[in-house]
Amino acid sequence: MTALTTAPAPAPTANPYTLSHLDAVESEAIHIFREVAGEFENPLILFSGGKDSIVMLHLALKAFAPATVPFSLLHVDTGHNFPEVIDHRDRTVARHNLRLHIASVQDYIDRGVLRERPDGTRNPLQTVPLTEKIQAERFDAVFGGGRRDEEKARAKERVFSLRDEFSQWDPRRQRPELWNLYNGRHAPGEHVRVFPLSNWTELDVWQYIAREGIELPDIYFAHEREVFWRGGMWLTAGEWGGPKDGETVEKRLVRYRTVGDMSCTGAVDSDAVTLDQVIAEIAAARLTERGATRADDKLSEAAMEDRKREGYF
Incomplete structure (x- = not known):
């Protein structure tokens, strides 16, 4: 009696329609940039020259290539920034022919609007220059590089985060974002903070920097x-x-x-x-x-x- 033999199963092949993890988060971020461009009148990108804002700008460049990025950039300058980062910021803006707004904390201190803190840090002093610049220029969508893995308060943030007419955030006004549907509706004077890197981790950012060959300070x-x-x-x-x-x-x-x-x-x-x-x-x-x-x-x-x-x- 002849033994039956079974042909070996074919080796599994990669699904050509399956995105890698980095491709998936990149695609989501690019989709968010394009959604904002189509829905808002005067968006803005917060750009400090740090790694997250550099990656965010890289994604914006990819989202609208070969056209230029249709948004201005804003840096809230504390005056205590690392020189290497400021140099990289300026070179990046010049390379891509972008428009950069600078809101200076030092200007507000010189005018007596803000006071130096006893501990010397100016990070908490950035809020007033930021919010006044948004109101003065009537920006209705502001891109930030915040990620949910950074800090527990940022983990509460939606991709589209509504801010009231005083730029204040109320977590109770967060809107559901089922099926990646984003609600940008806002009243006059309000604006929306937008976080295209929300679902990225620090490791994702670095792996993406390596894959894309992005220059850093x-x-x-x-x-x-x-x-x-x-x-x-x-x-x-x-x-x-x-x-x-x-x-x-x-x-x-x-x-x-x-x-x-x-x-x-x-x-x-x-x-x-x-x-x-x-x-x-x-x-x-x-x-x-x-x-x-x-x-x-x-x-x-x-x-x-x-x-x-x-x-x-």
Whole structure:
């Protein structure tokens, strides 16, 4: 009796219609940019020269290529920014022939509208220049680079986040976004904050930067820098008020996971000088970038949510 034999099953083939994870989040972000362009009259992109805003601008460029990006850019300049980041911001704007608005915190301090904080940080002072610029220029949609994995208050945010006529955020007014349907309806004087990177993680951002060959400021890679220890972080000395007596400046090999005001953005010890090394480091991290390196989020348990309610990013 002859034994029956079964032909080997064919090897599974990749579905050519299935998007990779990065393709999926890229496609979603590009869709959001195009939705806003079609629905709003005067949108704006917040652009600081940090990695998330750089990725956001890259997506906007892809969304409307070969045409130019149909939005202006805005940077709320604290005056305590990292020089490397400001240089990258200006080079990027010039390369793509974009229009950049700058709202200066220093101008508001000079006019007596704002006061310096005792701790020297100006990040919480960004709210008034931001909201007044939005109102003065009548921007009705404002793109931000916030991601839900960064911080618990940002995890509450929808992709389209309605702000009232004072730019304030009320989580109870968040609208459902079933099936990726976005509701941009707003009353006169109100506007919508839009977060195309909402569903991205820090690791997604870095993997996308590597895939797309996006240029970043060198500050994101390991380099020797003079820093001092305060509040569990390595901070950069500067005109903002550091170091104080008893705080010793030393040279260390560090890099930055996120960048903001020098007074509240900490560096991490790192020897990651390539994208692959940074990605491996992020994949092994157990703290979010803001949780690990942003002192302004540690002012209170609800520091970010309080600032968002007032009109912050």
